[in-house]
Amino acid sequence: MHSVCVYKGNCVHITDCIIIYLFSIILLSHEVNPIARGPQCGDPQKGVCLCVLLLPHTHTHTHTLTHTAGSVEINVTLGMLQQQPITGNGPSSGRGLALNAHPGMHALNSVHPPPQHRPDGDAGLEGTENGHENRRDIGDILQQIMTITDQSLDEAQAKKHALNCHRMKPALFSVLCEIKEKTGLSMRNTQEEEPPDPQLVRLDNMLLAEGVAGPEKGGGAAAAVSAATSSGGMSPDSSLEHSDYKQKLSQIRTIYHTELEKYEQACSEFTTHVMNLLREQSRTRPVSPREIERMVAIIHRKFSSIQTQLKQSTCEAVMILRSRFLDARRKRRNFSKQATEVLNEYFYSHLxxxxxxxxxxxxxxxxxxxxxxxxxxWFGNKRIRYKKNISKFQEEANLYAMKTAMGATQREGSPQTPNSTGSGSFSLSGSADLFLGVPPVNGEQPDYHMGAQDSRFSDRLYSPRESRTNGTWQEQNTPPSPAGSEGSDNSD
DNA sequence: AGCGATGATTTGGG
DNA sequence: CCCAAATCATCGCT
Structure with a gap:
């Protein structure tokens, strides 16, 4: 099962398949007499010619493998295969195999006299003897390779056993080693290092920032929340929502880690499996460590693409969660009464x-x-809304003016001006730039003294931009006092 | 549901 | 970056 995946998933190079296949063909034919020789091994520049004299026997078999960079060209001529390794009606059911994917390439080797063969043997290939023109599409070979996987386990095991025990095995193995050494590297050097996917990096960073991918427990969710809070969203008092958010986030986190673990486990399982397979295969064909490495890398790439998807959906989930819980605009809460009071007090006292x-x-x-x-x-809103409709705020203004005045009177007798308390405590009520010395409780609106006085007494409280903004505010604000309260303030 | 209040965001200017 | 102004989106009362 896995081996199929491996094949189809490009994990095994086609060359390997073919080599395995050829190897098994050779070994499993009980009449193997591979005397390979080949003074005429084709274009020497094109690839590698295999010329091995193994065991001189009555018949000669020639096989030549030619590899080129882009494609695999195989030219194999096997004679005297009297028993076919792979049964069935595939193309291999003939006695021999002649392959030449390259149209211009002739079967290179001397053709041997047609041996006697089984009566049923000719179904597939007749080319060996009488034709270098017999060429099979590489697809045929692949087909055959695939049919291997259709065999029952026992059958396959038996064949494997036969293969391993075959007396010719070591010799052929070394041959294959040689082939691989000469051909493998050049074919595999391509596209090795890939730069890390920028998208993946982004996702990682985001998950880290959100506290999903970071170190376990503690830091994560809290960090995210505090980040969100400091970014200006949330009032800290809504700890209830924070805990809700934290809970949901940790849920996401848990799911994420569970899934990630699953993927990792699956990945390592699969990797182990493939490595075992390769190890197993290395008994019959040379498998370099580098090859294994590469295979592992491929598997990891595949799995990491799955991981990317997981990360992506996790990010989405976090985003949704965030927007639901931390988007202050969505979950707007009015400030507490007390807070509004404090703000209003300041506003009207610094009107x-x-x-x-x-x-x-x-x-x-x-x-x-x-x-x-x-x-x-709040101040932005207040200023603009106040300015827009002063009369509407009149009552409020009076109220706070009175309050402030009360506070002032209560503190009466204290020699220091309120704002001079600068040493530490921010005395809000006392800051009254409006009420200094003004007897407030006359039922009338609190007249507030503009400009000059303010800056004199409450420098510390004003923003550096005072001069600029102040001008604007005064200009637009003071003159058109509708109810007469504002504008008609006793301009002493 | 409708509506005003209100906190937050956006836009444009300096 | 701060501000004004406009606008959005929700709250909370009726």
Whole structure:
């Protein structure tokens, strides 16, 4: 079974098949008298001529194998095969075999007088004696080779045994060794090293990055999640979803590793099998270590293509999982009430210049349990929405103004200005660039003092770009106060 | 379901 | 990279 795969899967070079085949033909014919000789072995530049005198016997058999780089040309003339190794009605059921795949190439050797043969023997080949023109398509040979696999195991084993025990075996074996040595290398040097598939590398990297392919447990999933979080997606407080994500990811991971293991196991099993086969074959034909190596490489290539598919689908699964769990847009959660409050407090207390600095953002993020980029998003959204419809936010503004004012009054008596607390704690409520000194609780809107005051008192909190952004914000924001609250702030 | 609110993303400018 | 503005997509209330 496997051997068929090996054959069909190109694992065994055709030359090998033919050599095996020829070998068995020679050995199994009980009348083997292979005296190969050949002063006229064809074009010497073209290949190798085999001229071996083994055992002088009554009959001579000549076989010549000629290999060229691209194709295999075989010219074999065997005489006196009185018993056919392969029965049946295949082309081989004749006495001899004459092959010449190259049209221009004549059967090279002297033709021997037609020996006496079995009465039934002529079915397949008649060419040996009377014709160098008898040529068989290489397909015929292949056909024959394939029919080997149709034989029953016992039959095959018996033949193998016969083959191994044959007295001619060692001699022929050495012949084959010689052939191989001279021909094999030149034919196999092609297409050795392949650069690693870039796609595979990409997949590997991705799986590694996602924590699927990385080191077992612990690092993997967590790393992926933290990566996703830091990339700006997720609020850390949704640990529930994280654990869900982790669980799903580890499921994928498990499946991936199970499958991978399976493939690896199958691969090594198959490799072992093939190597055993080759080892077995090496008793009847020369198999170089290099050849085995190559075979193994081929098998690994085949299996790695399967692995690539596995990796690909794993990647897809991870991507889907990611998009489901970590795409914040899909799973948007409103910030907690407390967080919104903190953000709003800051916003309204810095209404004249609601651009928190990096530090302020950090602090806010910490307070709200969200990421910095979420803070940025929030302020971006807030600014634009506030500006678009100030009147709508009036009430809210009043509310927070009042709150802030309350906070300020409570801290009243403290000599230091709120923002000068810079030493450490980010005092949000106190940052009121709007309320400094303003008696708030008059029911009216909190008038916030623009610009100048702010920058004076809360430098630390403003972003470096203040000057630029501030201008824009002021320009568009302050003048058209609809409810009179904003614009009409007591411009003291 | 509809609708407004809201967080995130995209686009374009500096 | 930050911002404004537009837009998307979901939430959460009715």
């Amino acid at each position: 004249s210049n609601p651009y928190p600095s990096e530090e302020a953002k950090e602090e806010l993020a910490k307070q709200c349990g969200i990421t910095i980029s979420q803070v940025s998003n």
